[in-house]
Amino acid sequence: MLKLLATIASKPSGALGLGLTLFHLALALLAPWIAPFDPTAQNADTILLAPNASHLMGTDTLGRDVFSRVVYGGRLAIAVTFTAAVIATLWGGFAGIFFGTVGGRVDEYAMRVVDAFLSMPWLLFLLLIISIGGAGPLTIIPTLGFFYGVAVLRVVRGAAMQLAARDFVTAAKARGEALWPILSREMFPNLSDILLVEGAMRWSWMLLAFSSLSFLGFGATPPTPDWGLMVAQERGLLSTAPWGVFWPCLTLSSLIIGINLLADAVGKALGLDRATAVAV
Amino acid sequence: MTEPLIKIEDLSLGFTAKNGRQAPILRGLSLELAPGETLGIVGESGSGKSTVALAMMGYLKSGLTVFRGRAIFDGNDMFALPEKQRTRLRGSSIALIPQNAGQALTPTLKIGRQIDEALQLHTALSAGERSIKVLELLNRVRLPSPEDIAERYPHELSGGQQQRAAVAMALAGNAKALLLDEPTTGLDVTTQAHILEFLRSLAKELGVAMIYVSHDLGVIARVADRVAVMYAGMLVEEGPTRDVLREPNHPYTRGLLASIPRLGEPGILPSMPGVPPAVGSDLTACAFADRCPQVRSLCKDGIPALERRGNCRVRCPYAGEHAPEHLSTRRVPQVQHARALELQDVAVSYRRPGLLDRWLKKPEPAPTVDRAGFVLKKGETLGLVGESGSGKSTILRAIAGLAGTRKGGITLGDGESLNAPVAGRDRETLRRVQMIFQNADASLNPRQSIGEILMAPLKLYFGLKGAEAQARAEELLEAVRLPARYMSRFPRQLSGGEKQRVGVARAFAANPEVTLCDEVTSALDVSVQAAALALLTRLQRENGCSYIFVSHDLAVVRAVSDRVAVLYQGRICEIGPAEQVYAPPYHPYTQTLMGAVLEPDPDAAPVLLANDMSEMAPPATGCPFQRRCTKRIGPVCDTRTPLPQVLDAGHVIHCHIPAQHLQEAGERLEAELA
Numbered sequence: 001m002l003k004l005l006a007t008i009a010s011k012p013s014g015a016l017g018l019g020l021t022l023f024h025l026a027l028a029l030l031a032p033w034i035a036p037f038d039p040t041a042q043n044a045d046t047i048l049l050a051p052n053a054s055h056l057m058g059t060d061t062l063g064r065d066v067f068s069r070v071v072y073g074g075r076l077a078i079a080v081t082f083t084a085a086v087i088a089t090l091w092g093g094f095a096g097i098f099f100g101t102v103g104g105r106v107d108e109y110a111m112r113v114v115d116a117f118l119s120m121p122w123l124l125f126l127l128l129i130i131s132i133g134g135a136g137p138l139t140i141i142p143t144l145g146f147f148y149g150v151a152v153l154r155v156v157r158g159a160a161m162q163l164a165a166r167d168f169v170t171a172a173k174a175r176g177e178a179l180w181p182i183l184s185r186e187m188f189p190n191l192s193d194i195l196l197v198e199g200a201m202r203w204s205w206m207l208l209a210f211s212s213l214s215f216l217g218f219g220a221t222p223p224t225p226d227w228g229l230m231v232a233q234e235r236g237l238l239s240t241a242p243w244g245v246f247w248p249c250l251t252l253s254s255l256i257i258g259i260n261l262l263a264d265a266v267g268k269a270l271g272l273d274r275a276t277a278v279a280v
Numbered sequence: 281m282t283e284p285l286i287k288i289e290d291l292s293l294g295f296t297a298k299n300g301r302q303a304p305i306l307r308g309l310s311l312e313l314a315p316g317e318t319l320g321i322v323g324e325s326g327s328g329k330s331t332v333a334l335a336m337m338g339y340l341k342s343g344l345t346v347f348r349g350r351a352i353f354d355g356n357d358m359f360a361l362p363e364k365q366r367t368r369l370r371g372s373s374i375a376l377i378p379q380n381a382g383q384a385l386t387p388t389l390k391i392g393r394q395i396d397e398a399l400q401l402h403t404a405l406s407a408g409e410r411s412i413k414v415l416e417l418l419n420r421v422r423l424p425s426p427e428d429i430a431e432r433y434p435h436e437l438s439g440g441q442q443q444r445a446a447v448a449m450a451l452a453g454n455a456k457a458l459l460l461d462e463p464t465t466g467l468d469v470t471t472q473a474h475i476l477e478f479l480r481s482l483a484k485e486l487g488v489a490m491i492y493v494s495h496d497l498g499v500i501a502r503v504a505d506r507v508a509v510m511y512a513g514m515l516v517e518e519g520p521t522r523d524v525l526r527e528p529n530h531p532y533t534r535g536l537l538a539s540i541p542r543l544g545e546p547g548i549l550p551s552m553p554g555v556p557p558a559v560g561s562d563l564t565a566c567a568f569a570d571r572c573p574q575v576r577s578l579c580k581d582g583i584p585a586l587e588r589r590g591n592c593r594v595r596c597p598y599a600g601e602h603a604p605e606h607l608s609t610r611r612v613p614q615v616q617h618a619r620a621l622e623l624q625d626v627a628v629s630y631r632r633p634g635l636l637d638r639w640l641k642k643p644e645p646a647p648t649v650d651r652a653g654f655v656l657k658k659g660e661t662l663g664l665v666g667e668s669g670s671g672k673s674t675i676l677r678a679i680a681g682l683a684g685t686r687k688g689g690i691t692l693g694d695g696e697s698l699n700a701p702v703a704g705r706d707r708e709t710l711r712r713v714q715m716i717f718q719n720a721d722a723s724l725n726p727r728q729s730i731g732e733i734l735m736a737p738l739k740l741y742f743g744l745k746g747a748e749a750q751a752r753a754e755e756l757l758e759a760v761r762l763p764a765r766y767m768s769r770f771p772r773q774l775s776g777g778e779k780q781r782v783g784v785a786r787a788f789a790a791n792p793e794v795t796l797c798d799e800v801t802s803a804l805d806v807s808v809q810a811a812a813l814a815l816l817t818r819l820q821r822e823n824g825c826s827y828i829f830v831s832h833d834l835a836v837v838r839a840v841s842d843r844v845a846v847l848y849q850g851r852i853c854e855i856g857p858a859e860q861v862y863a864p865p866y867h868p869y870t871q872t873l874m875g876a877v878l879e880p881d882p883d884a885a886p887v888l889l890a891n892d893m894s895e896m897a898p899p900a901t902g903c904p905f906q907r908r909c910t911k912r913i914g915p916v917c918d919t920r921t922p923l924p925q926v927l928d929a930g931h932v933i934h935c936h937i938p939a940q941h942l943q944e945a946g947e948r949l950e951a952e953l954a
Contacts, residue, residue, distance in 0.1 A: 168725040171715065172736070
């Protein structure tokens with residue numbers, strides 16, 4: 001593990017990715033100690049101040065400190081999307097390995113279902129589910145986890161199919177091993193790298209998706225500090241007070257770029273072909 | 281003496297580690313190539329043979345740097361030239377023909393168009409002149425009807441034709457030298473023999489120099505004027521082909537020649553102990569000292585110099601001394617009376633007619649394997665030989681339960697049926713049949729330790745766990761002559777030969793009655809192959825199990841088999857005791873194969889019988905060999921399946937031609953080969 005980190009950090013892009021990701025995680029974890037103000041405290045005296053010495057990134061329409069809100073703003077998004085990414089990777093990964101190994105008709109039919117899900121306009125579908133189930137982590141996490149898991153399934157199944165054609169898997173089948181030992185001992189250990197990279201890529205995409213939901217008013221609810229929500233609330237003042245939109249945007253994109261670079265570097269360090277770990 | 285076309289002087293190259301240590305791949309190599317000469321470079325994997333060949337055309341694989349020395353091509357110091365000039369020189373005067381022509385040709389461009397592009401790049405001809413030149417080139421590489429071939433895509437050509445097309449492209453630039461890197465490895469024996477004859481005559485006709493890289497001394501013997509033997513990045517012996525192959529001086533060359541199985545002398549060959557030093561390691565003594573049967577204490581004092589001996593150069597101070605005789609040991613047959621396995625009229629088909637085919641009442645394609653029948657006795661080895669697509673692996677897969685049978689019956693000695701695929705067999709039945717795979721690299725899970733790999737069948741079949749399984753796995757390692765400390769190693773830490781030993785140990789973990797060996801030595805170097813064959817023979821003697829040994833190499837099959845079946849297009853052409861099948865009368869196909877075998881002897885010329893076309897599917901009726909047979913007697917060959925002619929000692933030939941005539945034809949071939 002340490003060796004892997006060292007390999008990643010030895011390249012500039014890997015070091016940048018690792019640095020950005022760790023920086024944002026630290027920011028989210030240590031927010032109460034970093035943020036100078038209460039992110040939800042409104043103050044009528046400090047409405048729409050430009051960035052200055054006490055408000056590094058200025059203030060918003062309700063007089064709240066943008067810097068403090070940006071620091072807190074990742075907490076919900078990161079927690080929700082990370083959990084969803086774990087769920088997506090686990091179920092999509094398992095199903096992908098299963099169908100890739102079993103093949104034949106079962107796989108054929110399952111893939112048609114997967115195709116159907118992949119062809120849906122997922123954002124609209126997400127909005128539908130949330131409007132039925134209500135906006136909250138308990139609806140958003142399983143929904144994101146399910147939809148992104150379908151994409152993980154597709155990628156992992158492709159890799160699993162290639163692997164299942166290798167002689168050591170044939171040897172295990174010829175030996176008469178049951179399905180579970182083949183999946184867990186022959187297949188999974190050779191696909192865990194792809195799962196790791198794939199999971200990280202999905203996480204970065206989910207961050208964007210969650211922020212879009214918040215922007216549309218279906219994710220985080222006011223007054224929770226959240227990047228997507230902040231952009232939604234301040235977007236009317238883009239020309240007069242751009243800092244309210246600029247800073248959350250910059251933070252969000254730097255985290256997404258960081259995770260992408262990190263996933264890329266992990267893939268390279270593990271010797272994966274980039275083609276097997278692309279986002280759909 | 282003429283000025284050499286290519287000359288490399290004291291060339292050392294390799295990669296530089298992060299800590300600044302230089303890891304050499306070539307160590308102080310000097311070699312010359314005269315215009316019009318063919319130089320063969322032989323060596324086992326990791327010996328640096330491809331690297332030398334590429335360096336001779338001033339090319340380095342990425343990550344490699346020249347430490348010392350020069351490579352001079354046609355008066356130009358290649359590594360001193362600027363990159364641009366070097367590239368131009370390389371493209372126009374030296375051409376590379378790679379191992380896999382099918383992959384080197386662009387799949388989406390027609391053959392004619394690809395050659396035309398090469399002409400555009402290297403010549404100043406007009407479009408009209410070029411189209412004439414394309415046909416001329418295709419004609420020169422002896423492709424039938426050049427106009428037709430020029431209009432085809434690479435996948436529409438057979439392997440041999442693709443290789444010829446690649447040569448035509450290489451000739452487009454008026455090259456002075458051709459570099460061929462294992463160009464026939466992976467081709468069938470008959471195709472290989474045709475390509476080699478073609479290259480020989482081409483080199484003579486055009487006067488081009490050739491550098492021919494191969495691991496196969498039989499191939500080198502056929503094409504090369506001079507041969508250079510590489511070991512651990514050094515030249516160990518170099519000289520005229522005849523001298524090197526007839527009277528090898530270096531103990532390594534001698535060992536290499538001794539470990540090649542030959543048709544004439546069946547038996548288990550002596551193998552070289554140990555493994556070559558790792559690529560890039562530091563050498564302070566003779567690189568071969570650890571494996572040398574004649575090693576002296578002086579050998580460990582320093583790297584010996586390359587000294588002239590007669591026409592040759594040899595890197596061994598004791599080259600002249602009498603060497604210990606390399607003798608092959610005759611296999612003692614272990615055949616018992618009881619049956620181990622029986623196949624009765626088995627047919628296997630991969631293609632099932634689809635719904636549409638059934639609606640359209642399309643005739644079903646002929647099955648991949650048909651009418652396969654034989655009996656395997658306990659302790660017997662049955663060799664299955666044939667070219668690619670002959671269905672030999674398919675038969676193994678059917679026995680192992682990986683391919684379903686369409687028809688016929690497979691039974692074990694006690695009558696237990698093997699007709700069901702793996703899922704329908706009980707554990708005990710599965711245990712009795714085990715398989716060893718061609719590519720040990722792919723057949724071992726890279727994420728499992730050797731211990732885990734060996735303990736999987738122990739747990740599955742015998743319920744062994746913990747210390748018991750551990751102890752049994754160590755016993756198995758010992759049986760294949762690997763130390764117990766290998767239990768915790770991973771496949772990537774093992775050499776090719778060691779990996780194959782693990783594959784063998786895994787099969788024997790089940791204590792099988794029938795072991796299926798699928799080209800188990802074809803991915804191994806010859807010196808390692810001999811050891812693997814010896815291991816299989818010893819295990820058979822100790823365990824009394826039966827083998828079905830599949831290989832495309834007639835000499836290897838001869839070395840280990842009691843009985844041999846020759847397959848073509850999934851049908852058995854000839855089957856019988858090995859000494860009978862390898863002697864007249866031959867089935868016409870067997871005779872074709874026998875004629876194409878290359879032995880590491882500069883005076884042995886192959887006899888080319890049938891043409892080297894490749895067939896994709898078996899014919900619907902009649903004899904499977906009808907389309908290539910040089911002895912066809914008439915329409916009966918196309919319409920009627922030949923009945924088996926039973927000769928003495930269970931020797932069976934499926935052919936319409938009377939055995940008496942086949943006998944005479946076979947004797948003529950023997951006379952021609954001798």
